[in-house]
Amino acid sequence: MKIKSLPPSLMPRRRYIAFEIEADEPLAKDEVIRAIIRESMEFLGENVLSDADIKVVDFDEATQRGFLACRHTAVDEAMASLAVISSANNKRACAVPLGVSGTIKALKRKFLKAPLPAISEVDFELKLMGGLRVARRRGELMDAIPMAEELRNRTKDLNVKYIGLASKDTTSLDITDTK
Amino acid sequence: MNFIDLHVHSISSRGVDTPLRLAYHARKLGIEIGLCDGAEVRPEPGIAAVGVEVRATNKGAFKAQLKTLSRRFDYVVITGGDEVSNRLAVSDDRADILAHPSIGRSNSGIDPYIAKKARENSVAVEISLGEVINSRGSQRVAALRNIKRNVMLSRKYGFELTACTGAKCRYDLRAAAGVAGILKAIGLSGPEMRGAMIEAPKRIIGR
Numbered sequence: 001m002k003i004k005s006l007p008p009s010l011m012p013r014r015r016y017i018a019f020e021i022e023a024d025e026p027l028a029k030d031e032v033i034r035a036i037i038r039e040s041m042e043f044l045g046e047n048v049l050s051d052a053d054i055k056v057v058d059f060d061e062a063t064q065r066g067f068l069a070c071r072h073t074a075v076d077e078a079m080a081s082l083a084v085i086s087s088a089n090n091k092r093a094c095a096v097p098l099g100v101s102g103t104i105k106a107l108k109r110k111f112l113k114a115p116l117p118a119i120s121e122v123d124f125e126l127k128l129m130g131g132l133r134v135a136r137r138r139g140e141l142m143d144a145i146p147m148a149e150e151l152r153n154r155t156k157d158l159n160v161k162y163i164g165l166a167s168k169d170t171t172s173l174d175i176t177d178t179k
Numbered sequence: 180m181n182f183i184d185l186h187v188h189s190i191s192s193r194g195v196d197t198p199l200r201l202a203y204h205a206r207k208l209g210i211e212i213g214l215c216d217g218a219e220v221r222p223e224p225g226i227a228a229v230g231v232e233v234r235a236t237n238k239g240a241f242k243a244q245l246k247t248l249s250r251r252f253d254y255v256v257i258t259g260g261d262e263v264s265n266r267l268a269v270s271d272d273r274a275d276i277l278a279h280p281s282i283g284r285s286n287s288g289i290d291p292y293i294a295k296k297a298r299e300n301s302v303a304v305e306i307s308l309g310e311v312i313n314s315r316g317s318q319r320v321a322a323l324r325n326i327k328r329n330v331m332l333s334r335k336y337g338f339e340l341t342a343c344t345g346a347k348c349r350y351d352l353r354a355a356a357g358v359a360g361i362l363k364a365i366g367l368s369g370p371e372m373r374g375a376m377i378e379a380p381k382r383i384i385g386r
Contacts, residue, residue, distance in 0.1 A: 022350060042315060044364070076360040083357025086312050086350070094350040096208060097357060129190065141203065155195050164196035164349050166203055 012053065013072040017100050018111035019082055021064045023093035024143075024161040029059045032066065035088035036095070040081035052077040057104070065098070065112055075100055092159045126170060132163055140167045182355035183227050183380035185213035186256060186278055186305060186343030192216035192232070194347040201349060202226050208354040212346075213384065215256045217248070228253035228384040232278065235267035242271065249273040254383045257302075259288055269296040275383045276341055279307045281325035289329050297338035303379045304329055304338055308353065308361060309345035326365055340371070341379040 005011075021027055033056045040054050052074035059066030070078040082095040101107035117139035126132040130148025137143075143162035146152050151163065188194035189201055191214075196204075198214055202225035205212045214220055217231035231252045235241040248255050257268035259280035265288050268277040277297065280288030289297075289304060297304055306329070310322040333340050342362060346352050353361075355376065362372045 042319075076356075076363045078360070079354075079356040080360030080364050083353050083361055084312055092348075092350050094352075097354050141200065151190075151195070154193070158195055158348050160195055160348050160350065162195075163190065164200040166197060166199035168199050169197045 013102075014069050015072045015075050015078075015100055015102060016057070016067050016069050016104055016107045017075065017078055017082070018065065018067045018098040018107050020096045020098055021059075021066075021088070021093055022096060023064075023088065023091055025091065026061060026064055027088050027091065027093060029061055029066075031089040031091075032056070032059050035085050035093070036068065036081060039084045040078075043081060043084045044077055048077060052081075054078050054081060063112075063116055067104070067107055067112070072102075087159070090159075126165075128169075129163075132165070134165070135162065137167075141165070142167060142170070182210040182342070182353075182358050182376045183213065183384075184210055184344050184346065184352065185215065185228065185230065185254060185276060185341060185380050185383060186232075186309075187212045187214055187346045187352070188232075189214050189216050189218075189220075191218040196349050198226065199223060201346075201352070204349045204352050208352055210352070210355055212352070213254065213380070215254075217252065227380075230254040230256055230275070232256040232258055234258045235264045235274075238267060238270075241267050245271055245273040253385070256305075259305075260284065262288075265289070265293055266296070269293050269300055269302045272300040272302070274300070274302050276303050276305055276343070278305045278343065279310065279345065280304060280329070281322075282307070282310070284325075285321075287325035287328040287332075289332050291332075291336065294332045294336035294338055298336055301339070301382075303341040303383060304333065305345075306330075306340050306342045306362070306365075306375055307345055308342055308358060309351060311361060312344070312351070312353070323365065330365065330367060330371070339379045339382075340375045341383070342372075342375040 054070045056068045085095045099111040119138045122137050132144035134142050134144040142165040189198045198220045202223045205225035211227035213228040215230040215232040220229050231248050254275040256276045256278045257274050259265045259277045260282040
């Protein structure tokens with residue numbers, strides 16, 4: 001026999017938190033869910049997590065955006081769980097909270113509909129900081145692979161693949177197209 | 180709640196992102212950052228101030244450094260850790276922030292003498308969120324324990340706390356809501372959070 005659902009007065013009130021994952025490479029849904037659950041369990045502990053009732057509801061691999069659900073009294077705990085994420089599957093990543101809403105419909109309308117600029121693969125060099133090979137461009141942002149030994153070591157130590165630049169960084173610099 | 184993170188490094192010192200890239204991410208997160216590279220940066224929305232981080236090992240050299248740097252930059256961050264650095268950092272009112280006072284130590288790095296001096300000279304003690312975010316297991320336990328001890332000492336002796344990520348790349352920056360969530364979990368009250376996230380940083384950069 002199917003168990004009866006609770007009357008509305010006893011149903012827990014929910015909040016939905018939209019987030020965006022930032023990482024060097026797009027992450028799979030599984031990796032994101034595992035990272036959020038692991039970090040919330042490690043940081044909050046099993047008992048607090050059971051009260052907060054944090055669950056990842058959806059994650060879109062194409063936009064790297066998703067949302068999680070929690071009890072309405074546990075928004076701070078859910079935000080803390082997102083904030084302590086520093087990697088997913090040993091890849092450097094972070095979760096940026098986009099907003100909180102009481103319904104999924106409003107959350108999607110307010111925070112998950114804004115289009116993202118497409119990532120384009122590029123290949124040119126900047127004569128800056130011992131040489132940078134710009135590999136990707138997204139809107140006004142650029143990711144570059146350093147050629148100088150010291151910067152290579154720094155990216156390795158921080159477990160990041162690219163040096164982050166903004167397009168304004170290149171306005172006064174010497175650019176060599178390698179294509 | 181807003182957040183001003185005064186301990187961020189760009190590619191000019193120990194980081195991997197340019198100041199403009201970090202400013203873009205700060206705007207996206209709805210926060211402001213202070214770059215403590217000890218390098219000039221052109222004004223950009225998202226960058227609240229420009230500071231410098233120095234290590235204090237020798238009293239004479241430290242005072243001389245402070246004399247020059249406090250005039251050149253909006254604020255001065257002192258790298259803490261060992262007892263000498265922590266004591267020197269709070270001994271001069273031209274120093275602004277004592278950063279990661281507990282790094283490499285088995286305790287929080289703040290004793291009653293340092294706490295009193297920090298209050299006297301208005302030196303804020305950093306809540307090193309980076310040590311919580313980028314560690315796990317026993318290391319994270321130790322980082323949380325040290326922060327909680329410094330919060331307790333701040334309540335007793337009245338020195339300021341300031342929340343900082345110590346970010347070295349774009350992935351280390353955190354939104355105000357996330358920082359508030361971590362500080363609440365640590366046990367800070369609403370006014371204490373506001374003090375560490377906004378009021379102390381504003382006082383330091385002179386707004």
